[in-house]
Amino acid sequence: MSSRNDDASAKGAQRLRLLFVDDEAPIRMVMGDELERIGHDVTVCEGGQEAIDVLSDNAFDVVITDLKMPQVDGWAVIDHINKSGVETDIIISTGHGDFDDAIRAIRAGAYDFLRKPYKIVEIANVLNRVAAKRSLENRAQALETELQNVRGKTELIGETEGMQRVKRLVERIAPTDSSVLILGETGTGKEVVARSIHEHSSRSKMPFVAVNCGALPENLVESELFGHKKGAFTGADTPRKGLIEVANGGTLFLDELGELDKTMQVKLLRFLESGEVRRVGENEPFTVDVRVVCATNRNLEDMVHDGTFREDLFFRVNTFEIRLPALRERKDDIPELARFLISRCMKRDSIPEDILAPKTIELLRAHDWSGNVRELANAVEHAVILSNGQTIEPGDLPGSVSRKSSSSSRPFHVTNFVQPLTLREIEMEVILQTLDKYNGDKPQTAEELGIALKTLYNKLNQYQSNGQSEAA
Numbered sequence: 001m002s003s004r005n006d007d008a009s010a011k012g013a014q015r016l017r018l019l020f021v022d023d024e025a026p027i028r029m030v031m032g033d034e035l036e037r038i039g040h041d042v043t044v045c046e047g048g049q050e051a052i053d054v055l056s057d058n059a060f061d062v063v064i065t066d067l068k069m070p071q072v073d074g075w076a077v078i079d080h081i082n083k084s085g086v087e088t089d090i091i092i093s094t095g096h097g098d099f100d101d102a103i104r105a106i107r108a109g110a111y112d113f114l115r116k117p118y119k120i121v122e123i124a125n126v127l128n129r130v131a132a133k134r135s136l137e138n139r140a141q142a143l144e145t146e147l148q149n150v151r152g153k154t155e156l157i158g159e160t161e162g163m164q165r166v167k168r169l170v171e172r173i174a175p176t177d178s179s180v181l182i183l184g185e186t187g188t189g190k191e192v193v194a195r196s197i198h199e200h201s202s203r204s205k206m207p208f209v210a211v212n213c214g215a216l217p218e219n220l221v222e223s224e225l226f227g228h229k230k231g232a233f234t235g236a237d238t239p240r241k242g243l244i245e246v247a248n249g250g251t252l253f254l255d256e257l258g259e260l261d262k263t264m265q266v267k268l269l270r271f272l273e274s275g276e277v278r279r280v281g282e283n284e285p286f287t288v289d290v291r292v293v294c295a296t297n298r299n300l301e302d303m304v305h306d307g308t309f310r311e312d313l314f315f316r317v318n319t320f321e322i323r324l325p326a327l328r329e330r331k332d333d334i335p336e337l338a339r340f341l342i343s344r345c346m347k348r349d350s351i352p353e354d355i356l357a358p359k360t361i362e363l364l365r366a367h368d369w370s371g372n373v374r375e376l377a378n379a380v381e382h383a384v385i386l387s388n389g390q391t392i393e394p395g396d397l398p399g400s401v402s403r404k405s406s407s408s409s410r411p412f413h414v415t416n417f418v419q420p421l422t423l424r425e426i427e428m429e430v431i432l433q434t435l436d437k438y439n440g441d442k443p444q445t446a447e448e449l450g451i452a453l454k455t456l457y458n459k460l461n462q463y464q465s466n467g468q469s470e471a472a
């Protein structure tokens, strides 16, 4: 084995750690030099056994191996890499006419193959593709980590009987590939449950894609979900993958399913039954492997009776049904939930025992929480900012919580609040109080407020994500 390093030719992220394996000395010599010249770190081995030994102690981005070698051949190297589970891409080199071997190697997990005699430009092209793929994988991992930091770990908090039942169901349903329908009022944690199902399933390393059907612009729903080809409609300047395709291998969470119109219901049903996706403007469908979890706060059975929701789709999406209790039905969970939300907001693993004053807990328990856990999360975020990380006193809570009487019975007054509110907080107060008045019914709330239902969904989503990033 010989190892070569040439820092002068380093190309940053494009530089790969390569293991080159070939039993022919002239090829080893030329390729060792050439691969190094194009900017990679190269280690050269003359046979399969030597390569396996080197791989046991060193990490490589790519192994380029000849297949036919005396004693231990390239197949044994591929086998070793697959079994050891290292993240090394394999490129094999084959002789002329060994096309079947190339196919077999690709099936065994090789990234690509090169046919001897190959030109350095061919190998450079393959390596550039590997480098681009690796950099994308790194970016995806970095984004995932960043997202986890912003969103926090998915934890389903609650020990009351209702929540224990939900957790048991999640554990039982998660490993299956069945569709799940999650029901519950707004803010009860339907998305948290969907994420837990995904994280407890064998798809957990693949994407979890959440789509709020209520917030999608009507004319773009199909292209958002199924993608489109370039030029499919005005504004489609580039081809685009749909969210179903993005979720391939993972889980698609369709929130507010009841908001899909009848045309989209048909298209969704077709996809659920065939597993096939056809981008807008394209003729040929293709197959994807996606588990679908849906949620709604509407009564889909009533909608089926009214004729606004397809019965066949209803049966297709609710193989399993999980009903989430409203927060007011599980008030014993409030102290623990509040503590969890405070630590999430303060980005701390542990928080002082007395972070909530006894009077504050009393007020939290007394409130009606029409916006459920989302409303609680926002209330504690508000309180954490005002209390400056010290014990949260009743005066730190938003006025709608610290005032004892039911907010739905009184009109909204800015002067009811202990602290001055921002315009966004005032808007949210009005929305929450109106939701309260209509027991969480969003269509009625939107009507009373004189805004489109989609605008209401968008404002609630914005409220949640702003709250979290502000707190961060």
Ligand SMILES: Nc1ncnc2c1ncn2[C@@H]1O[C@H](COP(=O)(O)OP(=O)(O)OP(=O)(O)O)[C@@H](O)[C@H]1O
Pocket: 155, 156, 157, 158, 184, 185, 186, 187, 188, 189, 190, 191, 192, 193, 255, 295, 297, 340, 373, 374, 377, 460, 464
């Ligand atoms: N059991 C729970 N444990 C921890 N956090 C929770 C729980 N339930 C809800 N949350 C938090 O409450 C907020 C709202 O939850 P989520 O978005 O899942 O509600 P939802 O039912 O999907 O709402 P909507 O119907 O409006 O889409 C999020 O910040 C979430 O992290």
